[in-house]
Amino acid sequence: MSLLAWGLFGVDMNVWLDAFLRLQLVVVVMTVTVMFLIYFERKFVGRIQMRLGPMRTGPYGSLQSVADALKLLTKEDLRPSTADFWLFELAPYVTFIPAFMTLMALPFMEGWGVRNLQLGLFYIVAVSGVTVIGYIMAGWASDNKYALLGAVRSAAQLISYEIPLILAVLAASMVAGSLNINDIIYLQDTVPNIVLQPLPFVILMIALLAELSRRPFDIPIGESELVGGPWVEYSGIRWSIIFALSEYALLWGMSILTAMVFFGGWEWPFGTRSWWGDFDFLYQLLLIFVKSFLLILVVMWVSATFPRLRIDQLMAFCWKILLPFGFLQVMINGIVLMYLKDSEVARDIVLFLTSSALLVAMGYVIYWATRQAPREVRVGPEYALGSISR
Amino acid sequence: MALDPMTHERELETIDFNINIGPQHPATHGVFRMVLVVDGEEVVDLVPHIGYMHRGAEKLSEFMDYRQAIGYQDRTEYLAQFNAEMTYVQAVEKLAGIEPPERSQYIRIILAELNRISSHFMFLGAFGVDLGIIGTSFMYAFREREHILDLFEEITGDRLMYAYFRPGGVAWDVPRNFKERVRWVCEQALIGADDLDKLLTDNEIFIARTLGIGRLSIEDAINYGATGPVLRASGLKFDLRRDEPYSIYDRFDFEIPVGKNGDSYDRYLVRLAEIHQSVRIVLQALDQLPEGPILPERLPRLLRPAPGEIYMRCENPRGEYGIYLVSRGTTQPYRLRIRSSCFANLSALKHMTIGHYVADAVTILGSIDIVLCEVDR
Numbered sequence: 200m201s202l203l204a205w206g207l208f209g210v211d212m213n214v215w216l217d218a219f220l221r222l223q224l225v226v227v228v229m230t231v232t233v234m235f236l237i238y239f240e241r242k243f244v245g246r247i248q249m250r251l252g253p254m255r256t257g258p259y260g261s262l263q264s265v266a267d268a269l270k271l272l273t274k275e276d277l278r279p280s281t282a283d284f285w286l287f288e289l290a291p292y293v294t295f296i297p298a299f300m301t302l303m304a305l306p307f308m309e310g311w312g313v314r315n316l317q318l319g320l321f322y323i324v325a326v327s328g329v330t331v332i333g334y335i336m337a338g339w340a341s342d343n344k345y346a347l348l349g350a351v352r353s354a355a356q357l358i359s360y361e362i363p364l365i366l367a368v369l370a371a372s373m374v375a376g377s378l379n380i381n382d383i384i385y386l387q388d389t390v391p392n393i394v395l396q397p398l399p400f401v402i403l404m405i406a407l408l409a410e411l412s413r414r415p416f417d418i419p420i421g422e423s424e425l426v427g428g429p430w431v432e433y434s435g436i437r438w439s440i441i442f443a444l445s446e447y448a449l450l451w452g453m454s455i456l457t458a459m460v461f462f463g464g465w466e467w468p469f470g471t472r473s474w475w476g477d478f479d480f481l482y483q484l485l486l487i488f489v490k491s492f493l494l495i496l497v498v499m500w501v502s503a504t505f506p507r508l509r510i511d512q513l514m515a516f517c518w519k520i521l522l523p524f525g526f527l528q529v530m531i532n533g534i535v536l537m538y539l540k541d542s543e544v545a546r547d548i549v550l551f552l553t554s555s556a557l558l559v560a561m562g563y564v565i566y567w568a569t570r571q572a573p574r575e576v577r578v579g580p581e582y583a584l585g586s587i588s589r
Numbered sequence: 590m591a592l593d594p595m596t597h598e599r600e601l602e603t604i605d606f607n608i609n610i611g612p613q614h615p616a617t618h619g620v621f622r623m624v625l626v627v628d629g630e631e632v633v634d635l636v637p638h639i640g641y642m643h644r645g646a647e648k649l650s651e652f653m654d655y656r657q658a659i660g661y662q663d664r665t666e667y668l669a670q671f672n673a674e675m676t677y678v679q680a681v682e683k684l685a686g687i688e689p690p691e692r693s694q695y696i697r698i699i700l701a702e703l704n705r706i707s708s709h710f711m712f713l714g715a716f717g718v719d720l721g722i723i724g725t726s727f728m729y730a731f732r733e734r735e736h737i738l739d740l741f742e743e744i745t746g747d748r749l750m751y752a753y754f755r756p757g758g759v760a761w762d763v764p765r766n767f768k769e770r771v772r773w774v775c776e777q778a779l780i781g782a783d784d785l786d787k788l789l790t791d792n793e794i795f796i797a798r799t800l801g802i803g804r805l806s807i808e809d810a811i812n813y814g815a816t817g818p819v820l821r822a823s824g825l826k827f828d829l830r831r832d833e834p835y836s837i838y839d840r841f842d843f844e845i846p847v848g849k850n851g852d853s854y855d856r857y858l859v860r861l862a863e864i865h866q867s868v869r870i871v872l873q874a875l876d877q878l879p880e881g882p883i884l885p886e887r888l889p890r891l892l893r894p895a896p897g898e899i900y901m902r903c904e905n906p907r908g909e910y911g912i913y914l915v916s917r918g919t920t921q922p923y924r925l926r927i928r929s930s931c932f933a934n935l936s937a938l939k940h941m942t943i944g945h946y947v948a949d950a951v952t953i954l955g956s957i958d959i960v961l962c963e964v965d966r
Contacts, residue, residue: 248728344608348630348947414721415794423616423719424951506794507721509948510630569793 221313225302233447234264236495243496244503268443274435279342282432286340291433291440294333298449300326305455306381307487308480309465319380320372323456324365327410327449331357334419337441338429349428352510353412353419359517360409360416366525367399367406371460373532374550380459387463388470395550398528398558400461402521407453407498409513411446414502418510450495458490520568524561528554605633608947612641616719616951619961623938623950630946635939639932642965650925655681655756655892658922663750665927666963668711671697671704671741672905673963674754679835680901680912681756685894693758693883694837699771699874700741700753702867706778707737708906709860709867712958713785716857719955720798726788733781736774743770756892758884768875775868782864790861799854803941803953806851813940814933817908818859819957823851829904840877841870853956860958863906891920900928907931907958927966931959 238253238261245252253260278287304319306312316322331354338350371392375383383392393400409416419428430441458464465483474482508516531553539546611622620641626634646665650658659674666673675697682689689697710730717726738748744763745751753760764770789795805815810823820827828845830838846862848855894916902911911928934957942950 244723244725248725249732250728344606348606348608352630414723417721418948421721421948422723423721424610424948426615503723504725504788505722506717506789506792506798507948508794509798509946511946512797569797 218313222303225313226299229299229302229448229451230444232451233444234268236447236451237267237443238264240499243499247500247503268439271439271443272436276435276437277432279432281342283340283342286336287432288437290333290337290340290429291437291445292333293336294330295440295445295448297326297329297333298445298452301449301452301456304380305452305459306384306464307455308483310381311480312380315381316379318378320368320378320383320456320460323452324361324368327453328357328361330445330449333441333445334429337433341429341432343431345425345427346429346431349419349421349425349431352421352425353429355510356409356412356416356418356513359514360406360521363402363517363521363525364406364410366522366529367403368460370399370525370528370532371396373529373536376536380456380464384459384464384466388466390547391461391463391467393461395547396461396528396532396554397551398524398554398561400457401558401561402525402528403457403461404494404497405521407457408501409517411450411453411498413450413498415505415508416513417502417507418513421507423507450498451491454491454494454498455487457494458487462490464490520561520564524557524564528557531557603628610950611638616954617961618715618955618959621935621954621959621961621964623954625947625950627947630948632942632945632947632950635942635950637935637938639935639961640965642961644962644966646966647925647927651922653922654920655685655894655922658925659754660750660752663752664962665966666905666907666910666960667749668708668960669701669704669906670749670751671700671754672708672903673910674751675701675836676901676903676905676910676912678754678756679903680899680914681892681894683901684897684899684914684916685756685892687757687885687888689758690882690885691837691879692762692881695874695878696759696763696883697754698836698838698841699871699878700744702871702874703737703740703771703774705867705906706864707734709864710734710737710778710781710785712860712906713782713789713857716955716958717785717789719951720795726785729781729784729788733778736777740770740774755884757888758882762883768878771871771875775871778864778868782861786861789857796854798948798952799857799956800852801850802853802945802949803956804850804852805937805941809937809940810851813937815908815937816930816933817905818856818863819908819934819937821845822848822855822859824849829902829909833902835901835903838870841873843870843873853952856956856958893918893920902928905930907960907963908934910963927963929963929966931957931961931964935959935964 241263242252242260253263256262256266278284301323303313304316304322306315334353334357335350338346338353341347372378372383374392374395375386377383408414412419419425420430421428425431430438433441465486469482469486532550535546535549535553539549605626605628608625608627609622610625611617612620617623622638622641624636624638625632626636644664646661650661653661659677662673662677663670681687710733714727714730714734718724741751742748744767745753745760805813805819805823807823807825810820810825815823816827824847826845826847829835830843831845843866846859846866848859896916896918898913898915900911900913902909908930909928910930913924913926913928914922915924917923938954938957941953945953
């Protein structure tokens with residue numbers, strides 16, 4: 200038992216006060232993390248693009264996020280005169296609050312979350328799906344054609360990609376036999392879920408990029424065509440709530456969720472052990488943060504180097520590839536778990552083999568599908584160059 | 590009970606949606622405006638609007654000395670200034686009967702080809718941004734473009750508006766370390782082209798977004814008057830540097846890359862390949878670069894070409910750039926008309942875009958690689 204498991208400050212207190220204090224702590228950590236993530240992304244993308252990123256505000260530009268936040272706070276909060284007042288004003292909160300609510304069910308360390316929900320995984324997936332309503336509200340209320348088109352696109356995209364996301368999470372929770380995130384983590388003390396279920400992990404990462412509207416799936420935002428999608432008309436604090444807080448908070452929350460569901464949270468690779476007694480939560484926190492930040496790094500890396508897909512290609516990818524394979528995985532998991540109840544080792548091996556085989560099959564299907572017409576003549580610089588040596 | 594279409598018409602009616610892209614829009618590369626009529630995401634109709642950048646460069650040139658009008662060429666074609674200057678300067682030379690010395694011919698070719706490289710880099714970077722890369726391709730391309738612009742600054746003293754070519758030669762001789770600098774810049778350009786090649790060419794999403802998008806057949810390309818990479822991507826091996834060699838282009842050995850499908854991907858590939866070919870020309874020209882004067886002896890202080898007219902056309906990075914010049918024997922051009930390559934290429938935009946999606950409209954516009962100053966003149 201760790202120190203914080205007894206209550207926030209090691210004392211018994213009113214249950215509401217306790218929940219309130221825990222929430223406050225999460226809000227503070229989230230805000231700081233979001234600011235760090237914005238700074239980190241700018242630095243990281245800058246490095247990829249052979250730039251330095253922010254360098255002027257503070258040492259190595261570390262105060263850039265603070266400066267940006269202050270600037271955005273003091274900017275005028277503009278609203279188009281033709282906008283629908285209530286929808287326009289409320290849309291940022293409808294986007295942000297679900298992103299924040301996902302953090303409530305996450306156990307950041309052993310036995311410590313805001314609340315330990317029996318249906319934690321279900322709750323997170325359900326709540327994070329609400330953000331799309333904020334997108335549609337903003338797009339409709341802005342009275343702007345770019346915003347409307349972006350809202351319609353985001354409705355199609357976010358709702359479609361919700362399903363592979365759910366299937367991926369479901370496959371992992373089937374292996375654990377529980378929807379409680381604590382239980383899922385406890386069961387990964389030796390073998391993390393990514394080994395048993397590589398395909399759902401891949402599906403989850405792809406669906407995550409789509410859910411977060413990040414490149415290559417930033418179709419609703421579409422900077423080069425829709426110049427910001429649903430958020431075209433927003434400015435100042437409202438824009439920063441949407442963009443900074445909700446986007447990065449959701450990114451952070453979902454990365455932590457992935458780290459917990461597929462990388463064993465604080466359990467793997469060290470297993471349940473008490474090294475530092477009451478201060479075990481420190482290394483647990485560290486593990487969670489390292490894992491989630493590695494995942495965030497991957498997301499940022501992908502989004503810095505890939506072009507954007509088109510909406511029909513995006514939908515086809517979801518409905519024709521991710522969804523069937525997600526369903527297949529869930530089905531196979533069900534069969535395996537039904538008939539291999541006795542031996543845990545045999546079960547694990549079969550799970551690993553079937554999921555890997557499915558992953559390879561999905562890779563092949565993607566490879567095959569991308570080499571259909573009109574690509575019958577393989578392209579490449581040689582093709583344009585003819586026989587010229589390069 | 591089936592719905593009666595007559596009574597439910599009002600409720601079920603769908604209308605096409607007009608989206609205005611531009612003049613202030615990141616995808617339009619300047620101040621181009623296109624009104625897309627979309628049915629859902631599909632483009633049904635496209636109405637281009639040009640003219641936001643019209644400054645009357647042609648008319649202004651009529652009130653200038655022949656040499657003063659060089660500056661307007663820079664400002665007209667602001668991504669391939671040397672190529673535009675070269676066209677104009679050669680037109681004046683032909684009209685006035687001036688033969689530029691060998692050395693300045695070579696210098697012109699080297700600078701024009703380097704400018705072609707920098708212009709194509711600009712395209713490669715901006716095309717990536719059009720497709721949604723947040724700026725990685727842009728930064729890669731700009732690194733190389735910076736090297737070339739630095740070189741131009743060392744030679745001409747200016748980064749964009751050079752006004753370095755003169756009727757009869759160039760304004761002054763190049764610096765002593767010219768050869769080494771150009772060789773180094775060429776190496777860097779090849780490295781940068783390879784980086785972009787690795788980043789984009791085999792990227793599945795890039796291929797999915799460009800392959801088969803905005804196809805233009807050879808017949809249509811010719812009918813629209815498309816030239817340059819847009820025409821060559823359609824498969825026609827037409828390059829004025831080879832088919833109608835001006836200056837000393839007949840002395841160099843280079844290939845003309847052509848595409849096959851005439852889609853956005855081929856236009857990208859053709860430009861990528863042209864970077865390699867331009868480097869080839871530059872290196873050959875460097876080897877042959879002779880010593881000697883840069884301006885002919887006995888060049889008149891004020892040019893007074895004999896009355897007459899001339900049409901000079903050159904292969905610019907974006908296609909055929911033509912100068913039609915009429916002289917009445919005075920010190921100023923009586924009429925100067927610019928045949929814009931982008932204007933002709935842009936006219937095929939509607940033909941290429943209809944039937945594609947909104948996102949593809951941006952891709953196709955980017956693949957034409959327009960310079961609005963040249964379109965509107």
